[in-house]
Amino acid sequence: MSKQKQKGREVPGIQGGKEQVFSFPHMGDYHVPIARLLENMFPSGRVLVPPPITKQTIALGSRYSPDFICAPFKFNVGNYIEALAKGANVLIQTGLGCRFGYFGEVQEQILRDLGYEFQFFSLARENARLKNAYQGFRQLGCPHSPAKFLFYVLIAAESIRIMDHFAFIMRERAGFAQRPGSFEYLYGCMLEELRQVSSIKELLAIRRQYNEAFGKVEMRQTQHLLRVGIVGELYTLMEPYSNLFIEKELARHNIMVSRRMSAAFLLFGKNSRKSLKDTGKYMRYWPGANATDSVAQSRYYGKLGYDGIIHMKSYGCTPEINAMPALHNVGKDYNIPILYLSFDGQTNETGVLTRLEAFVDMLEMRRKTFEEDGLSGRGHRFYFDKGSRS
Ligand code: SF4
Structure with missing residues (x-):
């Protein structure tokens, strides 16, 4: 397991003389809008999406998590360890809802005890307030004004809304497509487009385009x-x-x-x-x-x-x-x-x-x-x- 050392003075985008590499745990396909959000927020850093979840991820997460903690905690720890091993040095956690709100504190400590050095940003610690999140992001090196920050949050939120709209339709219809896999293919193409989106106009165009494409998929009665x-x-x-x-x-x-x-x-x-x-x-x-x-x-x-x-x-x-x-x-x-x-x-x-x-x-x-x-x-x-x- 590689340990990361921070040396030298910190400047925005550079942590200890090294490039900031942001990462976060997986949850379905939401890595697409989250990665885009972090790329927008930290233009001088790099975003590292953790490797896809495998048995190895779960084995790692389970090995270093308390036995009786719920599975999301273990999955997250596995994601973090794999991301750290690939060079991530700034980890993001969302939290909130239930004991999930305390996950960040414990996960951070577990990873530090394992010898990793990194920065950790937990939205739960900021009570998920946008103002606090903005200040936290600024401390991590986000160069944007509050208005620009809000704009990028809006793009991410709208991307999520579009993703989930089509994922909902896909779940309902996937079993009845004349050509199996049609909805999954379209959904994958849409994610690719969301990966690069940079304006509300583009988002509206994506929504229109895929509404049409999903509507054209032939269904078995x-x-x-x-x-x-x-x-x-x-x-x-x-x-x-x-x-x-x-x-x-x-x-x-x-x-x-x-x-x-x-x-x-x-x-x-x-x-x-x-x-x-x-x-x-x-x-x-x-x-x-x-x-x-x-x-x-x-x-x-x-x-x-x-x-x-x-x-x-x-x-x-x-x-x-x-x-x-x-x-x-x-x-x-x-x-x-x-x-x-x-x-x-x-x-x-x-x-x-x-x-x-x-x-x-x-x-x-x-x-x-x-x-x-x-x-x-x-x-x-x-x-x-x-x-x-x-
Ligand atoms: S809702 Fe809370 S307690 Fe239940 S599995 Fe998720 S994180 Fe754990």
Whole structure:
């Protein structure tokens, strides 16, 4: 493991006589707008996206993290170690929500104890206030005025909104494209364009262009459309490696997948008070993080007549554990089956896939029985959940 030494006087963009190399943990495809944001904010530094998550990343993260901490912590530590080994010397952490807000402090200490030398910026430490974030970025060498800073934040936020808009459509439709992989291909092209975006005008053009392209993908019609809603802990939902690529697996089974939780939802749609209200009689208090969202969204899928719900969380995630009794009641009242999956770095892939296949078989049999009894409802139609897109 290489150690990094800082020598000499620090000047903006140069740390200890060396170039500043910024890095941050992975979460799905959000490295695209985050890398772009950091490139804009620190023009004299370099941005290093951590290597893609592999078993080695998780092994590293697990080795140096407390045993009982939730999986996102371990994934982040693995990302940081791999980024540091490749030369990163400024690490960024976002935090907030639950104990995630304290992750940065502990992770920084673990990495320092391992002998790494780096600067660490935690948004949670700044209470995620833009003014504080700006001051923190200035201290790291950001040369921009507050107006320019805000402009780049706006570009990143809009990029996230666009990404999540098309990711939502992709999840719903990927299992039904005439040519499998069409949506994934378009989505990948769109990410490439977002990687270079520098103005709101360009963002609007990207949105227009891909709205058209997504609309032109030929779809297979199906008589037996199964719809599954995904709810749960945000990191497990948004980092596909951490849930063993469940959404792709569902698309492979020709299932329409809906997941409302996304970074765009957290930035533009989350409202804790409304979310608690939307849980109806199922929850009276907010148990932290996204537990009320999980229950409110499950209720929403129940009302829309979805065929099933999959609840995913990290092992030991207290807020989502608190949501589970309420979810159980939602499932009972709306007559909607719920599959509960818990992940950590050691989760056995075969075990999860076996449970998933059994769940899908059960949904298909259930649908068949409903159809034979003349009880099938909205699920028959090729219905897309337009209302929940960002
Ligand atoms: S929401 Fe759960 S899994 Fe995610 S950081 Fe918080 S406690 Fe951990």
